[in-house]
Amino acid sequence: MIDNTENYLDDDALTLVSRFEEMVKAETLYYFDVHEFESIIDHYIEKSNLSEAVKVSNIANKQHPAAISLQIKKAQILVDRGQHLEALAILKKVQSIESTNKEIFLLKGNIYNLLGKHHSAKIQFDQALEVSYENREDLLFRIALAFEQLSQFHLAIDYLEEALELDEEDSEVLFELAYCYEKTGQDEKSIVTYDRFLELNPFSDNAWYNIGIVFNRVGNFVRAVEAYEYTLAINDQHSKAYFNKANALxxxxxxxxxxxxxxxYLEFEDDHASTYSYIGECFEKLNEYEQALINYETAIKTDENLADPWFGMGLILMYQDKIDESLVYLEKAKTLDDTNSDYWFALGSAYARAESPQKAVEAFREAIELDPYDSTYPITLAEYYHQNENEDTAIDVLLEGLNQTPDCPQLLSNLAAYYAITGDLGASEHYIRKAIDIDSENIDDIFLQFPELKDNKLFTKLIQTKQ
Structure with a gap:
């Protein structure tokens, strides 16, 4: 929210506060001019003592009933107390008297923002700009921050871009603009703007950290690591940089x-369970399963309600053919988070190896329902039916998958294979043609999945003819 107080509390202001409190204690009435009352009110607002601010405001308005600035102060106090409509009524009244006071429009803009009426707020802020002839860049920046604090980043960008036109080397504007671009997914603009900021402020650890986040999001992990290393070179206590650097690596x-x-990172933060789980996953990727298990177990002991380490343990036990143990951990992971399609998929694989066909199919089906766009799931379920010599159902599964991803070459080529196995060469040719049209380079990979089709001369001829 735009701050409408001047935030100055010098010795004179504190003297005024003491004099006011003396007056209240003596139950008498002293005279204060308008500016003195404003200083006293600001003091109590700064101290978040709104009840006292109200008391001062009431006395002030009795002594100076025609003072617009005191009416605005009263509206400010009401806003801080959450009495938005009452504040708005006061501002509309004083606006009819003093229609070119920018503070009225700014405070009305704040109120509309707090009420969730952001475009109404924008109208008020724009009117404040129209009647303001000095410090336009500062006002634009203040308005932008008001929107940014309420996550209205698109609206903030308009004001920041205009402010930057007035001063292309304003560091504060550059930083906030880069941040707003980042928050609205305008990654390239964000990177360019952070770069401009860093040219002026190369030792800003926060800017290096933020640009690292953007590099990581666009998949430029090398630049992300470099950015986090700069962050840590400037501030080796920037704990999140260790974590994000680890992710990028x-x-x-x-x-x-x-x-x-x-x-x-473990030396800094309390979120040890997740971190141990990530370490376990890294060891898992290195095929160092014993170290992976140790870290997953540590993660579970630290927070038994975190699903990922249960899932990681389940996967490793499945790799080690300890299927019964694997199922215990995978079931626990699924119980903790039953919306994760990977958990259901792994559970289906484990049940398939445990020779529990009904549970395997149910788990695979749940994975497909949760993420119908991942072609791995229907392809695996179809393969499971194929292994059980049920190619017709395998075909049905893949046809269902095509409803969601009709241009997936893997689904198309698998369909062609199953139709070839069932002897329906017309359908096989149809899907081979579609698969090759989308991806002709990898069509021969189908023989890795279905080596038995290498001896199917009609099928191999179809592929050779269509390539």
Whole structure:
């Protein structure tokens, strides 16, 4: 919210406050001019003592009933107390008397913002700009922050861009604009603007950290790591930079370096369970299963309600063919978070290996329902039916998948394979053609999944003819 107080409390102001409190204690009435009352009110607002601010405001308005600035102060106090409509009524009244006072429009804008009427707030702020002839850049910045504090980043951007036109090297404007671009998903603009800010302020750890977040989001993990390293070079206590650096390293497959960074993060933050879980996942990717299990177990002991380490434990136990134990952990992960499609998919795989077909199919089906756009799920379920010599149902599963992702070459080529297995070469040819039209380079991969089709001369001829 735009601050409408001047925020100055010098010795003279404190003397005025003491004199006012002396008056109240003596139960008498002293005279204060308008500016003196404003200083006293500001003091109590600064101290968040709104009941005293109200008391001062009431006395002030009795002594100076025609003072517009005191009416605005009263409206400000009402806003701070959450009495937005009462404040708005006062402001509308004084606006009819003094229609070019920017503070009226600014406070009305704040009220509309707090009421969730952001475009009405914008109208008021724009009117404040129309009647303001000095410090326009500062006013634009203040309005932008008012919107930014309420996560109205798109609205904030308009004012920040105009402020930047007035001063292209204003560091505060550049930083907030880059941040708003980041929050609205305008990643390239955010990177460019953070770069401009860093040219002026190369030792800003927060800017390096923020640009690292954007680099990570666009998949430029190398630049993200560099940004986090700059952050830590400037401020080695910036704990989140260790964590984000670890994530960026893991995303590059540099799991040993990621483990080191996660371990450094453990020295700072209390969120140890998640961090141990991430460390366990890195060891899992390195095929160091015993270390992975140790860290997953530590994560579970730290927070038994965190689903990820239960899931990680379940996967490793499944890799080790300890299916019964695996099911215990995977079931627990699913219980803790039954909206995670990966958990259901892993559970389906474990039940399939445990020779529990009904539970396996139910779990695979749940994974597909939760994420119908992941082609791995229907392809795996179809393969499960194929392994049980039920190609017709496998075909039905893949056709259902095509309803969601009609241009998935893996689904199309798998359908072609199953139709070839069932002897329906017309349908097989139809789906092979569609798969090749989308991805001709990888069509031969179908023989890795269905090696038995290498001996199917009609099927191999279909692929050779269509390539």
């Amino acid at each position: 893991a995303n590059q497959g540099l799991f040993e370096d990621a483990i080191k960074s996660y371990t450094e």
